[in-house]
Amino acid sequence: MNPYIHVGNLQVASGLHRFLESEVLPGTGLSADKFWGQLELLIDELTPVNQALLHKRDELQGLLNQWHKQHRDDFDAETYKAYLYQIGYLEPEAEDFQITTQNVDEEIAKQSGPQLVVPVNNARYALNAANSRWGSLYDALYGTDVIDDSDGAERGASYNAARGLKVIAYGKSFLDQAAPLTKNSHAEVVAYSVADGQLQIVLTNGEVVGLQESALFVGYQGSPSSPAAVLLSNNGLHIEIQIDRHHRIGQNDPAGVKDILLEAAITTIMDCEDSVAAVDAEDKVDVYRNWLGLMKGTLQASFQKGDATVTRALHSDRSYVSAEGKAFELPGRSLLFVRNVGHLMTIDAILDRNGNDVPEGILDAVVTSAIAMHDVIGNSLYRNSNKGSIYIVKPKMHGSEEVAFANTLFNRVEDLLGLERHTIKIGVMDEERRTSLNLKACIREVKDRIVFINTGFLDRTGDEMHTSMEAGPMIRKNQMKSSTWLQGYERSNVHVGLTCGLQGKAQIGKGMWAMPDLMKEMLKQKNSQLEAGCTTAWVPSPTAATLHALHYHQVDVKEVQAQLLKHSASYIDQILEIPVSPDASWSQEEIQQELDNNAQGILGYVVRWVEQGIGCSKVPDINNIGLMEDRATLRISSQHLANWLHHGICSEEQVIETMRRMASIVDNQNANDPAYRSMSADYERSAAFQAALELVLQGYDQPNGYTEPILHRYRRAFKTSGAALKA
Numbered sequence: 001m002n003p004y005i006h007v008g009n010l011q012v013a014s015g016l017h018r019f020l021e022s023e024v025l026p027g028t029g030l031s032a033d034k035f036w037g038q039l040e041l042l043i044d045e046l047t048p049v050n051q052a053l054l055h056k057r058d059e060l061q062g063l064l065n066q067w068h069k070q071h072r073d074d075f076d077a078e079t080y081k082a083y084l085y086q087i088g089y090l091e092p093e094a095e096d097f098q099i100t101t102q103n104v105d106e107e108i109a110k111q112s113g114p115q116l117v118v119p120v121n122n123a124r125y126a127l128n129a130a131n132s133r134w135g136s137l138y139d140a141l142y143g144t145d146v147i148d149d150s151d152g153a154e155r156g157a158s159y160n161a162a163r164g165l166k167v168i169a170y171g172k173s174f175l176d177q178a179a180p181l182t183k184n185s186h187a188e189v190v191a192y193s194v195a196d197g198q199l200q201i202v203l204t205n206g207e208v209v210g211l212q213e214s215a216l217f218v219g220y221q222g223s224p225s226s227p228a229a230v231l232l233s234n235n236g237l238h239i240e241i242q243i244d245r246h247h248r249i250g251q252n253d254p255a256g257v258k259d260i261l262l263e264a265a266i267t268t269i270m271d272c273e274d275s276v277a278a279v280d281a282e283d284k285v286d287v288y289r290n291w292l293g294l295m296k297g298t299l300q301a302s303f304q305k306g307d308a309t310v311t312r313a314l315h316s317d318r319s320y321v322s323a324e325g326k327a328f329e330l331p332g333r334s335l336l337f338v339r340n341v342g343h344l345m346t347i348d349a350i351l352d353r354n355g356n357d358v359p360e361g362i363l364d365a366v367v368t369s370a371i372a373m374h375d376v377i378g379n380s381l382y383r384n385s386n387k388g389s390i391y392i393v394k395p396k397m398h399g400s401e402e403v404a405f406a407n408t409l410f411n412r413v414e415d416l417l418g419l420e421r422h423t424i425k426i427g428v429m430d431e432e433r434r435t436s437l438n439l440k441a442c443i444r445e446v447k448d449r450i451v452f453i454n455t456g457f458l459d460r461t462g463d464e465m466h467t468s469m470e471a472g473p474m475i476r477k478n479q480m481k482s483s484t485w486l487q488g489y490e491r492s493n494v495h496v497g498l499t500c501g502l503q504g505k506a507q508i509g510k511g512m513w514a515m516p517d518l519m520k521e522m523l524k525q526k527n528s529q530l531e532a533g534c535t536t537a538w539v540p541s542p543t544a545a546t547l548h549a550l551h552y553h554q555v556d557v558k559e560v561q562a563q564l565l566k567h568s569a570s571y572i573d574q575i576l577e578i579p580v581s582p583d584a585s586w587s588q589e590e591i592q593q594e595l596d597n598n599a600q601g602i603l604g605y606v607v608r609w610v611e612q613g614i615g616c617s618k619v620p621d622i623n624n625i626g627l628m629e630d631r632a633t634l635r636i637s638s639q640h641l642a643n644w645l646h647h648g649i650c651s652e653e654q655v656i657e658t659m660r661r662m663a664s665i666v667d668n669q670n671a672n673d674p675a676y677r678s679m680s681a682d683y684e685r686s687a688a689f690q691a692a693l694e695l696v697l698q699g700y701d702q703p704n705g706y707t708e709p710i711l712h713r714y715r716r717a718f719k720t721s722g723a724a725l726k727a
């Protein structure tokens with residue numbers, strides 16, 4: 001436990017105090033005295049506002065519970081809607097406006113491409129993510145199920161040439177789609193060269209051809225007659241054809257192509273929130289220190305990979321010669337956002353004048369912005385924002401008052417740090433029902449600093465269930481994605497974003513692909529997000545970013561948005577359609593299957609969260625498909641069980657029996673992890689098991705169905721008593 005240092009009326013955990021005074025503030029031009037003094041004022045003034053907003057959430061939830069209880073047998077959509085207006089849950093339609101955000105980097109304002117999310121406290125992954133601006137298409141194809149195993153093309157311990165041939169064929173057909181030749185195929189090319197500013201391409205039959213659209217050729221590396229790389233640009237994303245006739249792949253390729261490098265994760269979210277388990281000052285400093293390393297460009301991670309020790313650092317920019325013969329560079333790294341936590345939690349890293357924990361969202365805003373000042377003022381080995389902006393993603397806000405509060409907080413942080421107004425930009429997660437319904441009013445509150453809206457459909461599904469908990473038993477989890485409310489929410493988000501003028505100025509983002517191993521399926525499905533008008537969509541890994549980049553070569557998002565802008569619509573009625581089952585007529589087998597699946601996901605995730613401090617895990621579902629689980633997916637599973645329990649679809653005994661049975665399965669799944677503690681050995685003494693059970697049995701009472709309060713409590717207890725429990 002960190003002892004506290006008294007600064008003014010604040011008490012600051014000594015580890016955090018040391019970190020701020022000796023690592024963050026030096027080089028920013030800020031004096032520690034001024035920093036602490038201003039922080040105290042900010043905490044004094046904004047904490048009560050934050051608390052009042054949380055109080056309003058509870059009040060509204062209470063009113064909704066009551067209304068649904070009274071109208072179970074006579075639900076009427078119009079009466080319901082009128083009531084939502086009456087209690088202020090639905091806000092009056094905001095007047096038309098256009099956002100006016102300035103100094104937004106091209107990656108956000110102009111380029112459409114994948115957005116990667118990564119737990120920032122994992123330096124190895126965070127660096128990998130930052131470097132995922134470019135990804136090897138050949139590696140991404142070879143290593144995933146996009147290439148099938150038939151005809152001797154399985155993945156094995158060593159390179160399989162049969163699989164390699166399929167990869168190369170896929171890569172060349174991608175080039176034919178993104179940058180077609182005037183004749184024939186990239187598969188028939190024997191040489192790429194540059195002459196008179198044009199790409200010249202020699203085919204196997206000796207014919208010299210060019211690109212159908214010659215402007216797609218934008219540069220090269222090496223000599224014009226025998227380039228080491230040919231750089232193309234399509235739909236605003238770059239493609240680098242890498243040539244090396246001595247390389248083990250290039251030597252067997254007629255044109256010497258060894259790889260196709262794709263511009264992939266254009267932006268990355270360094271996550272302090274749902275993929276991270278940070279419950280005290282010590283954890284928060286770990287989170288912040290990696291963000292500092294990224295903002296100063298100094299972060300490194302050393303780890304064992306096979307027999308080798310790898311040291312990973314940030315990549316530098318990439319150098320090319322343009323078609324006209326001028327040297328130029330392209331960014332080597334993804335543009336970084338940082339996701340702060342929401343308004344809900346407090347943390348004892350700092351105690352206020354009354355000795356109370358401070359709101360964690362306030363702490364995050366101050367510290368992550370102070371850290372990002374190193375980038376803004378040029379204290380960094382590499383530049384993140386060329387426009388001098390700080391990009392913060394703010395999650396889990398409910399309605400426009402809460403967004404206005406985030407705006408006030410960011411104003412205050414700018415004043416504290418001496419930054420120009422609106423240096424701190426905001427990405428608004430549209431992931432709570434009250435925000436989806438009032439999105440226009442929400443955007444209006446931050447119209448001078450907004451740089452994205454994003455449909456976080458996972459949290460949003462959790463909120464959907466909790467908000468309407470009393471309306472009845474919810475449909476099964478896997479039916480949610482095709483339900484009316486969710487379709488309406490996705491469409492509405494794009495529509496509202498476009499009408500508020502986000503195109504060309506800010507991202508309209510869509511949610512996570514949560515099946516990290518099913519890349520073939522992702523390639524089939526995830527282009528639909530672009531066809532629905534988003535400029536970016538979330539991926540869980542660098543490999544997924546590289547593969548998802550293919551979609552942006554297929555779909556011209558600008559064109560899609562131009563078409564969508566021609567239509568006006570309101571989706572409120574669709575969003576308000578509550579996903580309760582009309583008859584709840586599931587068989588006992590179906591019910592048990594749903595319980596098993598939810599319980600397995602909850603336990604598999606919670607056990608690593610509570611006992612190992614891992615905030616994002618790949619957990620097999622009952623069909624053995626590895627799912628990305630984070631706090632948002634936990635919110636869904638726990639709320640779903642809580643809802644069925646509340647409505648008597650299952651009993652408490654059945655939940656406990658299911659959880660116990662699934663705990664054994666999860667134990668077996670983790671059998672090879674030496675740090676793992678069995679849950680089934682002693683359910684009563686297993687902190688993870690008890691936390692998982694409480695998330696369900698007490699799920700009804702959790703604020704908005706959030707999982708943080710229970711997770712934090714158990715993790716903190718485990719951190720102090722864990723050693724004893726392990727013995």
Ligand SMILES: CC(=O)SCCNC(=O)CCNC(=O)[C@H](O)C(C)(C)COP(=O)(O)OP(=O)(O)OC[C@H]1O[C@@H](n2cnc3c(N)ncnc32)[C@H](O)[C@@H]1OP(=O)(O)O
Pocket residue numbers: 116117118119124125126128129271274275305456458459512516540541542616617618627628629630632633
């Ligand atoms: C609802 C929401 O809020 S979604 C947003 C929160 N979710 C996320 O941030 C998801 C982030 N993704 C992850 O944490 C991981 O991909 C997981 C937990 C899903 C799977 O992790 P693992 O089981 O370790 O993945 P796997 O073994 O397949 O791959 C590991 C490799 O991929 C890399 N990797 C995986 N995910 C990421 C990532 N998000 N960013 C960077 N690198 C990554 C690792 O660096 C590692 O490569 P290395 O050995 O070269 O370092």
Ligand SMILES: O=CC(=O)O
Pocket residue numbers: 274395429431455456457458459460511512632
């Ligand atoms: O944060 C993303 C979500 O889906 O929730």
Ligand SMILES: [Mg+2]
Pocket residue numbers: 274395429431456458459460632
């Ligand atoms: Mg979320």
